Amino acid sequence: MQKLYEWSNWKTWLVSLIIFGAFLGFILPNEAAESSRITGTSESPDSSFFYSPATLYSIAETYGEEGRSYYIRARYTFDVVWPIAYFLFLTTTVGLLFKPLRKPKWRWVILLPLFGLIFDYLENLSTSLVMNAYPDTLDLFATIAPFFTAIKWISIYTSFLLIPIGSFFAY
Template identity: 35%
Template sequence: MMQKLSRKFHAWAKGWLVFALMVLDMFFMGFVMPLIGGLMKGGTGTQQPIDLQFFSTPAKLFAMVESYGEFGRPFYRNVELTVDILYPVIYTLAFGLLISWLFQRGFKPDSKMQKWNVMPVGIWLFDLLENLGIVTMLSMWPSQLVAIAWLTMIFTMVKWTFAGASLLLIVIGLAMAARNGFRKKE
């Protein structure tokens, strides 16, 4: 399945599409998500989304959930069930196609490196699992499901690990493609 997805990413990795997806990703990262974060903070600047933590304890997570308040919890839950479902699809495609495009220019077509273009799928998977945990904690409040909190934090850490690995692959791809003058390797 991952090999098939890898081949699809390579087939879709056209310069214009990579560019369009990166612009869309930057729009979400630079405008939509900060706007939502500002709305979530309600002007106080104190509440931070659980998604942005690398590690936390259940006690801290439950304190965060409580701090969102009666109106913040449903708002955050709705964001997790709408925007934070769409955004992972966008950044998965943007990063997957960018890695594919760079690797097509930095490595030979039969290189084992070509298969690493699916790394962003890991971010997507664990982001969705993290969202499920967050939605569960927000929906079940004031119940404090410690096992769900721990699972959510594990999913979050794995998500950020995949994100770091994807960024590393982009840097490697950029260096190798630049070394080849950004010409496609045959």
């Protein structure tokens, strides 16, 4: 945890902001458009807050074979890098804002973006396994994937919520 705070400085924050902005402005819109084109829908387990195993199987059916292949490929190319981009931005931002507080109870908040990253990868792994096996079912992975997704989103949303809170208390 201390290393993350040491690593959070204005230079790394600026680099992470540029990377994050490039993803939001260019890469994510292009990826979303390509995904919609190939899968035939804008629905994705990644963008839902919570879904049921039945919904995940329904999405797998809707995607078709080509869409499922694309989805899996995207999870191990684009969606390996995107979580790193938001993790860097959120970690350096939270680190800069909460470093001056010097209150032990606030020091742990820098770990929230890391939870987002870890649960994003767990979500990608479990949903990819379900997509790869379809039409066979992997009920264990279809059942735990929505929980990974929800924990990912809670971690990311809370990390973004920490920005105005940290700004208020730190400056």
